[in-house]
Amino acid sequence: MSVIKNNIYKFLSSLSLTIFLLCFIAFGSIFGTVIKQKADVEEYLSIYSDTTYTIIKYLGLDDVYHSPWFIAAIVLFAINLALCTYGRFARLIKTEGKVALPDESELSDMSMVFHVGSKERENAIASIKKGYQTIYEGEEGVVLQKGVISRYGVYMIHGSILIILMGSLIGMLFGYKGFMTLRKGETKDQLILRGTPPKEVPLGFSLKCKDFQVSFYPGGAPKDYVSKVEVLDNGRVVMERDIRVNSPLSYKGINVYQASYGASTSFLFTIAGERVTLSERETYEKDGLVMMIARFESSIHNFGPGVLVAYLDQGEPKVVWFLKDVERLKEQKIQGVNIKLEDIKENFYTGLEIAKDPGVWVVWTGFALILFGLYANFFIYYRRIYIRNIPDGLIVAGIAFKNREGFKEEFEKLKRKVSGNGS
């Protein structure tokens, strides 16, 4: 039993698994980059054939980063990384505790070594110790070290990758990403989560769009999208802000981003003396009258804009055109009810991306740690200096595991300084 366990551990912490997984993840990411993700079926079918689309759908290539095989690879990678790191770290800790001063012959075999006469002994030890940390001091000599943090650089980098993965997992489990469209003056407290089918969920507070403006450069390129938004919590205005593309709004851990904009048309009717504003595809139902705005055309045979209204006549669907600029067709009776098309309004709406990501600070911590780890790993290096008492003075030897060239220079300088003290 323990043999199997051992083998599983060996497999999960092996470097070959790491290499395989990294290649696998990279390969999956290629599909995720080349194939458009989370698009509509129509869009895929306009690019790919039916068979190709079936394969794409079956393998989850239309949403690679949420497909089970990709997530499984990431989880396996996290386990692999954690085990590897743990194994190496445990070994480091074990050797860290043991500091041994090699004997004289071993020291004189080292590539960087020099001798100090017995007269200068005290001065030499004092000046070498400067800037170094003493990790062992005894009768027979001293062991010094510097740049110990660089030995932990690798673990910081590995650890921070795990932290970043954890942060994104937190975001995936406890956060969401959705959107909301708001017309000028409109207030909403629900956002729509993407997916099939899209789902409406409460936001916890309301957003009111007070104004929306798009400005363009003289050449026609977009310059700025600004939504003037009010945040209402329990009916009270708690915040008022302009949301721009690079300047989101943040309230109660939920971020609201300026994502898009568009125009929608609304239709002002007077139905049996009552003013009603309807938008496209919206249904109106009252006192047995059921009608819906089926279609809008901005121009019908030079008669101006028109609205196709669908209604039910004793269960039978029927349609009728209302033309705004034609007196006779502006006001009509449907099932005896007087209906008048008063106005057609084109209004801009703002598209807001709404995201909650409680893992974001975990991810940022991981980012900071990874940068520090890279710095520690590449720009600081670990070196040790051994000083041993010998009958006619001292023997000083140095060793570095990285940047040997750099340490050689430093060691030569030290040698000159120490011998300079003596003369």
Next chain:
Amino acid sequence: MDHKILGVVTLLYLSIFFLHILYFAVKKEKMLSFMWILLYITLGLHAAGLVARWVESYRLGIGHAPLSNFYESLIFYAWCIGFVLVILKKRLTFPIITMMASLIALGFMGYASISSSVERKIQPLIPALQSNWLHIHVITCFIAYSAFVISFICGLLYLIKWKNVVPPKEMLEEINYRSVVVGFPMLSAGILTGAVWAHYAWGSYWSWTPRRRGR
């Protein structure tokens, strides 16, 4: 104004390249110190060209650092290559490396000013790019790319044996290591700042499109 300066800069990169060829023909050590002086002048003038473009963009009322479109990226890339050469100067005792690097810089400058597919006019910044993160992100990335240009050259030279022209293998390895040590953390920082920016601007760390926005 900026186009004129950058035109001169392109010619200077060409002269640096020819100076190397001349050096290999006559082998006068003095030429190398002259080459370095010329490289400093070129780099300074190149920076002046970038600044002139920056100033010009403000005159047009669409002021932004010249780091936004493909043309500006190429020009900045070439500048970064020169900058990395200056940083590594102490180790670049074999002129073959500076020669190849100046050829690559010349290639970028030339492509930027000749190709018909490169828009050379100063364009306004689209809303997505209007952020201070732009500078941090682009600068870290391009310094990394330029460091990788040097390691690319070292890798290439590693395959060639040419006494007294190509540096010994240990030296190539050392220079390669140095440039990767600069490039790798810088690229990491570039990717991370990109993710921070993307999350700040539109709520996701990374959008899996080949290029988020056309440069």
